[in-house]
Amino acid sequence: MGKPRNARRGSGAAHVVVEAVDGGLAELVPDRDRARAWTLLIDGAPQSHVDLDDPARLSFEYQRRFGHVVDLAAPAGKPIHAVHLGGGALTLARYVAATRPRSTQQVVERDAALVRLVRRELPLEPNARIRVRCADAREGLRKVPDGWADLIVADVFSGARTPAHLTSTEFLDEVRRALRPGGLYAANLADGPPLAHLRGQIATAAARFPELALVADPTVLRGKRFGNAVLVASDAPLPVAELTRKAAGDPHPGRVEHGRALRDFTGGAAAVTDAAAVASPAPPPSVFR
DSSP, X not given: OOOOSEEEESSSSOOEEEEEETTEEEEEEEOSSSTTEEEEEETTEEEEEEETTOTXXXXXXXXXXXXXXXXXXXXXXXXXXXXXXXXXXXXXXXXXXXXXXXXXXXXXXXXXXXXXXXXXXXXXOTTOOEEEEOSOHHHHHHTSOTTOEEXXXXXXXXXXXXXXXXXXXXXXXXXXXXXXXXXXXXXEXXXXXXXXXXXXXXXXXXXXXXXXXXXXXXXXXXXXXXXEEEEEEXXXXXXXXXXXXXXXXXXXXXXXXXXXXXXXXXXXXXXXXXXXXXXXXXXXXXXXX
């Protein structure tokens, strides 16, 4: 017998919330160490962690890397215009609202049932200026005005894979259009050995952005295991030194590659177009054990 469509498991003040959403079976699991913190899982794969008492606290490794990009997107505390492609539990949007009050944000999340679940169980602060649009990420991005965004974050997965139409130069043309001059683009890229997808995505970004940096665990960059890497791109010089310091000082230290070393890392991979795009590789089952 399968799990019920809507259920709460456990006893005490906090329960596991289980609910079917468009993308699979969602579970909100309470954090044993923090009273109002939760982990979102989809079909057993961890997606997001949210601390409602401290939304500036980021737990997942890749989300901390995104947090560093947010911190460097503008002077500390300055409001920004941000677009989030992929919503999850709205973790990063909450982080921006907490660390940069009065920021204006748009979240594009295709899974309307997931959005309803998150809004109901993990409500946003009343004064958070966060608009959530239920739409395909690329379609939603087309509705963002030219040059509106200081920051665009892509963190979109369907069945633990990034859809093919979000991996191409044509997709990045839409990103460039929506970004203001000097704005930042950050993308969560998941891959494992032999890193063909990651190399191709760096080559694709290099075809549209003159400045790139990549932040990842060194073992992922060496092709030793499947994992996440955060790509940062802009039409202006990136704060590489500051990003390197933040990544190195993390609980899960990361390495920053940029410049010639990053170009060499692509190994001559070609930029990906819509005609040739494929979804990112699925993680091996061992990743979630």
